Amino acid sequence: MRTPYDFDPGCTRRASVFTWLAMASVVTTVNLAYAGENFTVSSADFSDGGKIGSRQIFNDAGCKGPNQSPSLTWRNAPATTRSFAITIFDRDAPARGWWHWAVANIPASVKSLPENASASGALRKLGAIEARNDFNIDGYGGPCPPPGNPHRYVITVYALNVDTLPLAQGRPAALFDREISGSTLGSAQITVTYGR
Structure with a gap:
């Protein structure tokens, strides 16, 4: 034709x-x-691939640290982000791993958290909610692995497509993780280690 x-x-x-x-x-x-910069997270307390800061260590179960949640700063989240969530997970703990922290409903206008935001009440002032970690306490629980090889702790900041998740303070961290996963636009991670 x-x-x-x-x-x-x-x-x-x-x-x-x-x-x-x-x-x-x-x-x-x-x-x-793809010209924009990647979504990233950093901390003044440690660097990606390094050891977690001494102030972040748990204060129980044979560990003697101040148990302060780390300072975190994130940049270049997706433009349509409506809120943020944060988790810290020990991927080397036996069986299913160990949840150290899960936070949701951090307003989209927030780009950083100060050190000790969990215990100081800074998160509550923002309207954020914290899960019950695997130490069975609400909020942050720092690293305290059994003696032996160092464990890897994955710190993730999630950009979410909702203002708030249908969660309540003190619900299990694994439940927070499921809800976060269903609303994630993007995430930024750093991994740190700690051993005894």
Whole structure:
């Protein structure tokens, strides 16, 4: 079947130029979509891949630390973020791992938490809620692994597509994790270690 381009060689060239421009436009759009910086989290108390700060260690079960939740700062969350959540999980604990902290309903305007935000009441002032961790206490519970190899603690800040999750203070951290997973737009992680 013939097309209009069969009758005018110039049309073929023009069609090729238009096709190339359309493709260039798509490539430019894709590149612009990825031109922004990545969603990241950092702490003044430790660095990714390093050891957790001494002030974050639990104060029980053979550990003698101040048990202060870490300072955290996050940047470049998705533009449509409506709230944030944070978890700290020991991936090397036996069986299913160990939840040290889960926080939800942090307002989207917040970009950092000070050290000890859990015990100091700073999170409550923001309207955030904290889960019951695997030490069976509400709020933050720092690292305190059994003696032996160091454990890895994954700290994750989640950007969520809802203002609040249907959770209540003191519900299990695993339940927080399920609700967070269902509303996540993006996440940023750092991993730190601690051993005795």
